[in-house]
Amino acid sequence: MSAIDLPWLPVQPDWASRVRATEAAADWGALQRLAGARPDLPMSGRLDRLLLRMFPRPPAAAGPPVRLALLGSASVQHLAGPIRVAALRHGLHVAIHQGEYGQYRQDLLGPDPALAAFAPDTVLLSLDARHCAAGLSPTLDDVAAAALLDGRLEAIRSSWALARRLAPGAAVIQQTVLPVHPTLLGLNEQRLPGSPAEFVRRLNARLREAAEQDGVALLAIDAAAAQAGIAAWHDPAAWHHAKQEVSGRATLLYGDLVARLLAAARGRSAKVLVLDLDNTLWGGVIGDDGLDGIVLGQGSATGEAFAAVQDYALALAQRGVILAVCSKNDEANAYAPFDHHPEMRLHRDDIACFVANWDDKATGLRRIAASLNLGLDSLVLLDDNPAERALIRRELPQVQVPEIDDDPALVPQRLADAGYFESLGVTADDRARTAQYRDNRARVALAEAATDLPGYLRSLEMRLVWRRFDEAGLLRVVQLVNKTNQFNLTTRRTTVEAMRALLADPRRIGLQLRLLDRFGDNGIVVVIIGALSADGVALEITDWLMSCRVLGRQVEQATLALIAGQARRPRRQPARRQLRADRQERHGARAVSVARLRARTRRG
Numbered sequence: 072m073s074a075i076d077l078p079w080l081p082v083q084p085d086w087a088s089r090v091r092a093t094e095a096a097a098d099w100g101a102l103q104r105l106a107g108a109r110p111d112l113p114m115s116g117r118l119d120r121l122l123l124r125m126f127p128r129p130p131a132a133a134g135p136p137v138r139l140a141l142l143g144s145a146s147v148q149h150l151a152g153p154i155r156v157a158a159l160r161h162g163l164h165v166a167i168h169q170g171e172y173g174q175y176r177q178d179l180l181g182p183d184p185a186l187a188a189f190a191p192d193t194v195l196l197s198l199d200a201r202h203c204a205a206g207l208s209p210t211l212d213d214v215a216a217a218a219l220l221d222g223r224l225e226a227i228r229s230s231w232a233l234a235r236r237l238a239p240g241a242a243v244i245q246q247t248v249l250p251v252h253p254t255l256l257g258l259n260e261q262r263l264p265g266s267p268a269e270f271v272r273r274l275n276a277r278l279r280e281a282a283e284q285d286g287v288a289l290l291a292i293d294a295a296a297a298q299a300g301i302a303a304w305h306d307p308a309a310w311h312h313a314k315q316e317v318s319g320r321a322t323l324l325y326g327d328l329v330a331r332l333l334a335a336a337r338g339r340s341a342k343v344l345v346l347d348l349d350n351t352l353w354g355g356v357i358g359d360d361g362l363d364g365i366v367l368g369q370g371s372a373t374g375e376a377f378a379a380v381q382d383y384a385l386a387l388a389q390r391g392v393i394l395a396v397c398s399k400n401d402e403a404n405a406y407a408p409f410d411h412h413p414e415m416r417l418h419r420d421d422i423a424c425f426v427a428n429w430d431d432k433a434t435g436l437r438r439i440a441a442s443l444n445l446g447l448d449s450l451v452l453l454d455d456n457p458a459e460r461a462l463i464r465r466e467l468p469q470v471q472v473p474e475i476d477d478d479p480a481l482v483p484q485r486l487a488d489a490g491y492f493e494s495l496g497v498t499a500d501d502r503a504r505t506a507q508y509r510d511n512r513a514r515v516a517l518a519e520a521a522t523d524l525p526g527y528l529r530s531l532e533m534r535l536v537w538r539r540f541d542e543a544g545l546l547r548v549v550q551l552v553n554k555t556n557q558f559n560l561t562t563r564r565t566t567v568e569a570m571r572a573l574l575a576d577p578r579r580i581g582l583q584l585r586l587l588d589r590f591g592d593n594g595i596v597v598v599i600i601g602a603l604s605a606d607g608v609a610l611e612i613t614d615w616l617m618s619c620r621v622l623g624r625q626v627e628q629a630t631l632a633l634i635a636g637q638a639r640r641p642r643r644q645p646a647r648r649q650l651r652a653d654r655q656e657r658h659g660a661r662a663v664s665v666a667r668l669r670a671r672t673r674r675g
Contacts, residue, residue: 074112075303075324079473079489081464083108094121099130104468106159115323119152122159129164135564137165137333140186140238142175143197143246145316150197153326160327161334162448172314173202179233187237192566193333194234195244195290198227199316200251203274204267209255211265220270224277231287240569242336244329245282247275247293249316251305286567288332288495292317295328331493337564338554341471341491342445344387345436347454348398348405348427352384352417353377354479358404368414376480381416383483384453388421391501392492393443393508395424397435397452402427423508432459433466443508444619451491453482495567498547500594510591511620528625531588535597535629540581545570547595548583551616558627559616578603580610580637584630586621596621597630601637610638 083089086108093101102125106118129136137158141147151167158165168189170178175196178186203223211219231243252267254260260269275293282289296304299321306318317325334340349356354366354373366374388394394417398405405427409419419425424442426435432454440447447469454460460472473489475482494501514531521527540548545567552565573579584597600614612634617626 074320074322075299077109077323077327079475079485080107080109081460081472081474086114090117090121094125097125099126099132100468102126103159103162106156107468109474110156110323112319112323115153115156115326118156118159122155126164133162133164134337137163137193137337138168138189138191139165139329139333140168140170140189140191140194140234141197142170142178142194143199144173144175144202145197145199145310146172146314147197149313149315149319150317150322150325150329153322154329155326157323157326157330158333161330161339163330163333163337163339165330165333176230179230179237182233182237191238191241193242193244193336194238195246195329196227196230196234197246197317198248200248200267200271201316203248204252204270207265207267207270209263209265213264216264216270220273220277223274224281227278228281228285231285235568240566240572242288242566242568244288244290244332245278246290247278249296249305250275250293250301251307251310251316286571288336290328290332292325292328295324296321299324327490331490332495335493335495336553336566338550338552339448340493341392341451342449342554343393343395343423343439343443343451344384344486344492345395345397345439345450345452345470346384347452347456347459348396348400348408350455351453351479352381353408353412357408358400362407362412365408365412367408367412373479374414376478376482378414378416380479380482383486385416385421387492388505389502390497391494391504393423393504394421395439395443395450396422396426397432397439398427399429399432400427420509421505423505423512432463436463436467436470444622453486496546498544498550500547501550503592503594506591507593507620510593513590514588531590531624533586533588533624533626535626535633536585536587537582537633540570540574540583542574544583544595545574548581548598551595551598551618552614555616555618558619558622561614561616563614573600578605582633582637584626584633586624586626593618593621597626599630599634601634610634 083105086105089101089105093105102122110118139154141151141154148169151169154167155165168186168191170186175198177183206219207216227245231245234243235241248271250268250271252271254268255266256263260266263269279289281287292304304318304321305316306320309315309318331340346352354377355364357365366377368374368378384394396405405425406419408415409417409422424439426438428435432452436447436450436452440450447467451471451473452460452463453473453475455475455477460474463470463472471491473485473491475485517530518527521530549565549567549570552563570581573581580599580601580603582599583595584599586593586596596618598614598616599612601610601612603610615630617630
């Protein structure tokens with residue numbers, strides 16, 4: 072049987088010849104582009120061997136390496152290659168430590184010297200259904216089955232703690248359990264507490280709750296199997312022969328799912344969905360068919376399908392994905408449905424950057440990236456035209472371009488399956504991102520009308536609201552550290568676990584700064600991390616980064632003044648007064664004018 076396909080990736084007819092050319096050139100970028108073609112199992116295996124031979128160590132272009140410990144109760148050796156190849160698609164170089172069959176607990180308790188020396192930054196626990204349901208019997212009543220479930224969950228949570236003790240600051244990924252057991256009762260399996268199938272279902276539900284509480288990321292392969300079918304994910308014969316719970320057919324998709332989590336944790340997920348218009352958001356051509364002639368909304372199955380595409384795009388925007396438009400159209404025609412069509416789900420205010428002209432799509436995408444102050448690798452282009460998709464893949468290989476079906480009804484699921492916008496959580500700033508970019512258009516308009524920079528900055532009436540790191544802002548802080556590249560003095564990446572450890576360290580200082588102005592809230596835009604010397608006299612700034620959205624607004628100088636003030640305080644304040652000030656900061660933010668902080672910088 073063939074492998075589970077990755078249909079959002081394009082077919083590369085001349086793949087083999089490109090492999091030979093890449094091997095001769097030892098080119099990381101070309102190797103990454105090869106990984107972006109739709110693979111089969113032999114292609115994936117060949118690419119993995121090529122990767123290991125050409126780049127045993129990560130090239131500079133790949134950034135910091137990922138060190139993944141893959142530990143399981145079943146055999147995991149066949150999963151490593153597909154993970155490396157899928158990570159390559161995201162530009163990541165992954166080194167993998169593979170635990171021995173069934174030894175995950177011993178490796179963590181020992182700990183295994185080889186695992187400790189490997190020093191993973193991510194630990195993936197892959198536990199199989201038979202291991203998790205061991206000791207279960209159909210004769211158990213509700214109380215006994217619940218007790219076994221509690222014990223199994225507690226053992227898994229203790230493994231998370233052991234992984235964090237072995238590798239402080241490492242991220243932990245827990246694989247959900249594949250529902251491989253046949254039912255004993257049938258369609259009402261929940262009425263048999265001792266059913267292994269029901270036990271696994273309940274365990275997965277409890278894992279989701281526990282992972283949320285403990286800050287663990289989930290690799291939800293049970294959800295993926297529900298979509299593709301358990302027969303595609305699990306082969307009983309392979310289990311009995313090789314103790315492989317995840318079948319070879321599913322390894323390409325398994326690797327892709329793992330790579331998405333690794334990429335998301337390092338800020339490599341896409342940020343912008345760029346939408347074509349004609350035959351992508353509606354049926355027909357607005358310039359030819361007119362407002363009344365395009366197919367959209369109630370009245371036809373096709374119109375409803377296009378409306379569903381817009382609904383999905385809008386839902387992505389509401390969770391933090393930026394929307395843009397890139398269309399070959401007259402601008403007035405392109406805007407007309409957004410302003411006047413009664414069935415449009417999307418409106419002008421939902422679009423952060425709108426490019427409609429007769430330039431080629433590559434030029435339009437460059438303009439969008441520049442306007443949003445983001446890299447081209449932040450963009451995903453949704454376009455119905457195969458020729459346009461091929462052009463962008465050739466001219467702008469950094470932009471991700473999914474293959475989509477002619478039937479718009481299939482497009483939302485295709486986008487979801489591709490996982491371009493994978494995220495480990497959602498913050499309040501994520502939900503407000505569309506409004507922040509909309510407000511930024513007003514700032515740009517004001518800047519274009521201004522006659523001098525100081526006058527423009529004064530007219531913004533900017534205020535920095537700052538506070539020490541806290542649990543509420545932790546996810547957003549980690550997002551900024553991992554996603555910010557332009558104003559980032561170290562480009563070190565981090566995890567939620569590492570930031571929690573920083574919170575607990577009395578000699579570390581973490582500041583999060585939010586910028587407000589007359590147009591609205593820019594969200595948390597600056598992160599500062601510092602370390603006090605042993606005598607409390609010196610403050611070393613270890614990390615300083617700032618969102619590109621506020622570059623050029625003299626927030627840099629204001630931030631420096633704030634850092635200087637924080638550095639002075641431990642030397643000049645009595646301990647009791649300092650403790651009281653720290654307590655106030657932990658329980659409430661402080662706001663100060665950007666102009667006032669800049670003035671302090673000039674005086675200092």
